Amino acid sequence: MVRDETGTPERNVAVYFDIDGTLLEKRRDEDEIVETATAFDIDISDEAVHDFDGLVEQYFRRNISDGYREAVETFTDHLGIDVDTDAFTRDLERRKVENTRLVDGAEDVLNAFADVAVVGIITNGAGDVQREKLARHGIADYFEHVLVSGELDTMKPKDEMFTRAKREQSADEYVYVADRLGDDLVPASQNGFVTVWISDGSSEVADITVPSVADLSMKPVDDAS
Numbered sequence: 001m002v003r004d005e006t007g008t009p010e011r012n013v014a015v016y017f018d019i020d021g022t023l024l025e026k027r028r029d030e031d032e033i034v035e036t037a038t039a040f041d042i043d044i045s046d047e048a049v050h051d052f053d054g055l056v057e058q059y060f061r062r063n064i065s066d067g068y069r070e071a072v073e074t075f076t077d078h079l080g081i082d083v084d085t086d087a088f089t090r091d092l093e094r095r096k097v098e099n100t101r102l103v104d105g106a107e108d109v110l111n112a113f114a115d116v117a118v119v120g121i122i123t124n125g126a127g128d129v130q131r132e133k134l135a136r137h138g139i140a141d142y143f144e145h146v147l148v149s150g151e152l153d154t155m156k157p158k159d160e161m162f163t164r165a166k167r168e169q170s171a172d173e174y175v176y177v178a179d180r181l182g183d184d185l186v187p188a189s190q191n192g193f194v195t196v197w198i199s200d201g202s203s204e205v206a207d208i209t210v211p212s213v214a215d216l217s218m219k220p221v222d223d224a225s
Contacts, residue, residue, distance in 0.1 A: 105214025
């Protein structure tokens with residue numbers, strides 16, 4: 001809720017964040033599938049890594065809630081690898097969570113925004129993995145609404161992710177903060193969100209562009225509303 005100089009409420013604002021690449025970044029560049037395969041004494045090529053990432057994307061775009069497990073099963077079957085699918089998937093998901101860190105300044109920004117707005121999450125991915133990332137870094141309690149595609153029947157860039165956010169939280173204005181244009185900010189803009197792009201670039205799609213989450217404040221968001 002944005003307030004004027006006297007502390008009187010002016011309007012209700014809901015600010016939603018993406019997770020990966022926005023609030024969190026990778027600790028290591030190496031793909032987690034390589035680390036998991038190594039732990040299971042499996043050697044996989046760069047091409048196989050690319051294929052696996054494609055399978056994960058495919059299954060999540062089909063709104064399969066257990067996309068990682070389905071990708072692992074298809075991937076290992078295709079390569080003729082005999083492995084415990086559930087154990088392999090658990091190891092992969094654990095590494096997906098552990099290989100993240102909170103970006104610099106993120107918690108200060110969340111503290112500031114939570115004082116004046118309703119704060120939420122709109123993200124693609126497996127529900128348990130995405131929620132565990134928030135819990136691991138101690139920021140889960142900031143968010144009144146957490147929309148994860150793996151728990152729903154839709155995903156970004158579909159409009160339903162954003163219209164659902166509006167249905168769940170009544171507000172005068174909606175803001176979406178993310179690091180990608182196509183899957184994130186384009187559909188957010190088309191659904192009436194003020195869009196904040198975390199980037200060093202420039203785009204007409206973004207109402208606001210800042211190089212990092214640490215550079216974000218409510219004032220430019222207010223001005224763009």
